[in-house]
Amino acid sequence: MSFDPWTLGFQAVNVLVLVWLLHRFFWTPVAAMIAERQARSATLLAAAEATRAEADTALADLEAARAAIAVERDAMLAAAHKDAEAARAAILDAARDEATALHDTARAARVRAAAALKRAARQEAQGLAVTIARRLAARLDGAAIDAAFLGWLVQGIADLSAAERAALSVARLEVVSATPPDAGAQARIAAALSAALGAPVTPGFRTDPALIAGHELHSPHFSLRNSWAADLERIAAALRADPDGNAGVTSDAA
Amino acid sequence: MDSPLLSVPLFMVGPVPIMPAVVTTWAIMAALVLAAGLLTRRLTLVPSAAQAAAELLVAAVDRQIRDVTGAPPAPFRAFIGTLFVFILVANWSSLVPGVTPPTASMETPAALAALVFLSIIFFGIREGGVGGFLRGFALPNPVMIPLNMLESITRSFSMFVRLFGNVMSGVFVIAIVGSLAALLVPVPLMALDLLTGAVQAYIFAVLSMVFITSAVEKGAPHPKEP
Numbered sequence: 001m002s003f004d005p006w007t008l009g010f011q012a013v014n015v016l017v018l019v020w021l022l023h024r025f026f027w028t029p030v031a032a033m034i035a036e037r038q039a040r041s042a043t044l045l046a047a048a049e050a051t052r053a054e055a056d057t058a059l060a061d062l063e064a065a066r067a068a069i070a071v072e073r074d075a076m077l078a079a080a081h082k083d084a085e086a087a088r089a090a091i092l093d094a095a096r097d098e099a100t101a102l103h104d105t106a107r108a109a110r111v112r113a114a115a116a117l118k119r120a121a122r123q124e125a126q127g128l129a130v131t132i133a134r135r136l137a138a139r140l141d142g143a144a145i146d147a148a149f150l151g152w153l154v155q156g157i158a159d160l161s162a163a164e165r166a167a168l169s170v171a172r173l174e175v176v177s178a179t180p181p182d183a184g185a186q187a188r189i190a191a192a193l194s195a196a197l198g199a200p201v202t203p204g205f206r207t208d209p210a211l212i213a214g215h216e217l218h219s220p221h222f223s224l225r226n227s228w229a230a231d232l233e234r235i236a237a238a239l240r241a242d243p244d245g246n247a248g249v250t251s252d253a254a
Numbered sequence: 255m256d257s258p259l260l261s262v263p264l265f266m267v268g269p270v271p272i273m274p275a276v277v278t279t280w281a282i283m284a285a286l287v288l289a290a291g292l293l294t295r296r297l298t299l300v301p302s303a304a305q306a307a308a309e310l311l312v313a314a315v316d317r318q319i320r321d322v323t324g325a326p327p328a329p330f331r332a333f334i335g336t337l338f339v340f341i342l343v344a345n346w347s348s349l350v351p352g353v354t355p356p357t358a359s360m361e362t363p364a365a366l367a368a369l370v371f372l373s374i375i376f377f378g379i380r381e382g383g384v385g386g387f388l389r390g391f392a393l394p395n396p397v398m399i400p401l402n403m404l405e406s407i408t409r410s411f412s413m414f415v416r417l418f419g420n421v422m423s424g425v426f427v428i429a430i431v432g433s434l435a436a437l438l439v440p441v442p443l444m445a446l447d448l449l450t451g452a453v454q455a456y457i458f459a460v461l462s463m464v465f466i467t468s469a470v471e472k473g474a475p476h477p478k479e480p
Contacts, residue, residue, distance in 0.1 A: 002261055003360050007273045011356065011365035014279045018286065018340055023332035026290035030312045031331065033297040033305075040299060 126236045130212065133228050137213040142179060149214035150192055153226045157196035157217070164222070169199035171219040178211040178227060189215065261359050275356040282343050282356070311335075322460065323467045330463065333373055337366065338459035345421055345451025348428070349444065355451075357421040360414075367414035370462045374406065378469035390472030413461055420454050 137145060157165060175181075175189055186205055194200045203217070214227030263271035293308045301309060315335040319327035344357045356362040378387040391402040424447040432440045 003364075004261065004271060004273060006270050007261070007276055007359070007361035008365050008368070010272075010276045011279060011362045012369055014276070014283060015336070015340060015365060015369055018283045019332055019336040021283070021287045022290055022336045022339070025287060025294055026308070027312060027332045027335055029294040029297060030305075030308050031316070031328070033299075033301075034309055034312060037299055 122236070122239060126232065129232055129235070130229070133232060134212050137178070137228060140213075142213075145213045146177075146179075146181070146185065146215070149226055150189060153215050153217060153224065154192050154196045156224050156226055157193070160224075165197050166199075168217075168219060168222060169197040169201060171222070173201055173203035174206055174218045175203045176206045176208050176211065176216045176218060176227075178207070178209060178213045178215075178229075180207040181205060193217070261361075273359065273361070274354060275359040275362050278347060278353060279344070279356045279362065282340065282347060286339065286343065311339075318460065319463060322463045323470070325470075330377075330466065334459050334463050334466075337370075337462055338455050341366065341417070341458050342452060342455035345455060346448060348425060348447060348451075354425060355421055357417055357454075358425045359422075360418055363414045363418040363421075366417065366458065367410045370413060370465065371406070371410040373462070374410075374465050374469045377466045378472070381470040382472075387469065387472075390469060393472055409461075409465060413458060417454055417458055420450055424450055 157168070160168070173193070175186075175193075181189060189205075190201065190203060193203060211227035211229045212232075214230070216227050216230065217224040261273045261275065264274055264277055265272050293304055297305060312331070312335070315331060315338065316327040319325075319330050319334060323330070341357060344355050344362065346355075347353050348355045348358075357366075375387065378390060381387075382390070391399045391406075393402070424443075428440045428443050428447060431443055
């Protein structure tokens with residue numbers, strides 16, 4: 001066994017040199033690379049965390065926006081529903097009003113049509129009555145009818161007041177007859193008028209076939225209608241005034 | 255068969271003998287520095303397999319230092335790591351035919367133990383100053399000063415003897431068996447020698463770290479409670 005101090009020194013120096021060389025070329029660079037990778041990883045992790053935080057924030061914003069959109073959509077749907085309800089109510093009201101107006105118009109048209117029909121019927125009845133009266137007057141004895149109407153004329157004069165009779169006695173009178181009176185008839189009429197007025201009168205005579213039958217007395221300011229045509233007109237007027245037809249036709253005719 | 259305990263100089267430089275262990279150490283140094291240079295020439299963030307292995311070694315050394323000292327590993331990394339790597343490669347250099355491990359001669363383990371002894375003093379004084387380091391010998395009481403000083407020497411000496419004894423015995427056994435038996439008979443013993451060499455490298459590095467840590471803690475202004 002031998003122990004060489006030089007070798008001991010050489011080996012100690014060798015190991016120290018090796019420590020320095022490996023420190024310079026191995027341990028420090030590799031450790032630096034590990035540290036750099038760890039730092040880079042930490043940076044990347046921090047960036048990833050920041051990105052994730054931003055993503056979370058963006059997601060939260062998106063969720064909030066989506067919720068706002070949902071709320072807005074609900075509000076818009078509610079408003080649209082409300083508008084639709086209002087429009088529907090307006091349309092229904094308009095339709096109801098239009099239906100009411102149409103109904104009223106139809107009812108008014110129906111009323112007018114009924115009134116027109118009634119008028120037409122009345123006019124037809126009036127015409128029929130005139131025709132009937134004219135045919136009856138044609139079949140009846142003309143003298144008797146003239147006498148009757150003359151009597152009713154005298155009665156009408158008698159029903160006047162004394163002042164009216166006095167005014168008629170001095171007026172220029174005209175007797176309108178349905179048929180032309182002959183001389184005798186004119187004399188009888190004049191005599192009857194003079195007796196009824198209490199003063200002698202000389203009336204003029206005129207013929208109007210529209211009267212159907214009877215005699216009417218006219219002056220410039222007075223008319224005493226006493227004919228079948230006047231009676232029919234009075235009946236028609238009474239019927240117009242009383243559509244139910246309860247007016248006293250007979251008394252007016254008399 | 256020559257005794258492995260005897261060292262014959264390869265050549266002389268004046269009065270200075272150059273032993274085979276020194277030459278082998280130079281070769282190991284060259285190989286390690288060359289490998290380190292090649293490994294660290296192109297370090298990238300996405301490591302290659304070799305770079306990953308190098309980083310695994312550095313991370314393992316750092317973790318071991320951190321586990322023992324509880325301190326950042328940077329101040330001790332180069333010394334402890336180099337001790338481990340050098341002893342490991344030196345022990346395993348026996349696999350190369352005709353090469354005797356440098357750790358199988360007494361001078362190399364003695365030099366390593368001497369460096370550990372000096373590093374204990376260096377790190378202890380750097381941590382707590384000369385006074386603090388010397389006060390560490392008076393713990394737990396001044397009566398222990400002679401024993402503590404003796405211990406500081408004997409524990410380094412024990413590291414020297416342990417490393418030298420294990421490696422030298424392995425080489426001795428393989429040489430004896432190889433001289434007596436066939437060619438392949440020593441192979442299991444060589445495999446066992448590989449395991450022994452790795453374990454001894456690990457033990458030497460860890461014990462060095464433990465002793466340095468002890469000196470640092472004793473020399474600290476407020477030494478930790480045991």
